[in-house]
Amino acid sequence: MDLLRTFARPALAAPFVVDGVDALARPKRHAEKFEKVQPVLEKAGLPPVLHSDAELLTRLTGAVSVLAGLGLATGRAPRSCAAVLAALNIPLALVNHPVWAVKGQDERKQALSELMRSVAVGAGLALSAVDREGRPSLAWQRKNRREQRAALEAAVAQVRSEYEPAPSA
Incomplete structure (x- = not known):
């Protein structure tokens, strides 16, 4: 306090x-x-x-x-x-x-x-x-957590798309 x-x-x-x-x-x-x-x-x-x-x-x-x-x-x-x-x-x-x-x-x-x-x-x-x-309020914390999770998932998806080999046919 x-x-x-x-x-x-x-x-x-x-x-x-x-x-x-x-x-x-x-x-x-x-x-x-x-x-x-x-x-x-x-x-x-x-x-x-x-x-x-x-x-x-x-x-x-x-x-x-x-x-x-x-x-x-x-x-x-x-x-x-x-x-x-x-x-x-x-x-x-x-x-x-x-x-x-x-x-x-x-x-x-x-x-x-x-x-x-x-x-x-x-x-x-x-x-x-x-x-x-x-x-911060609980509502703000919840919203912030969702936004961070979405940004992290988007970043992971981008990295995977850049470094994973394309599937061969």
């Missing part, structure tokens, strides 16, 4: 680990945030969630966040962990920064700024999810 990845992955994962531990230890505060935006989510088509289910959902989200964050930070399945965190980041950003529910222009600007920061973190996670650390 190069120097940039050594520092970037833990830095990208740290907020998710810290927030996940907090959600596991104190789910009520996180569930309250969720309950504030729950009516909007229900209008959008999500099924209603009971208060106890909101706390369970908070703990579950916190556990997934901690595990995926630690995996990304330590380099264990970093692409999978980054993909999980990127997917988890979408609902967390909407719940934590509900721009539509904020009153007042200054508060709305602040919420919008925080939402855009969350979107930027999600974009960084998406980039991390497709980072192959300089190695």
Whole structure:
């Protein structure tokens, strides 16, 4: 792992680990945030969630966040962990920064700024999810192998045609 990845992955994962531990230890505060935006989510088509289910959902989200964050930070399945965190980041950003529910222009600007920061973190996670650390994809490797095999077979056929005696009649 190069120097940039050594520092970037833990830095990208740290907020998710810290927030996940907090959600596991104190789910009520996180569930309250969720309950504030729950009516909007229900209008959008999500099924209603009971208060106890909101706390369970908070703990579950916190556990997934901690595990995926630690995996990304330590380099264990970093692409999978980054993909999980990127997917988890979408609902967390909407719940934590509900721009539509904020009153007042200054508060709305602040919420919008925080939402855009969350979107930027999600974009960084998406980039991390497709980072192959300089190695080509399996599809490219397969295609390259076929091309090399075809070129080798063509070269062998050319050499044989030049040096094999013509069949006598």
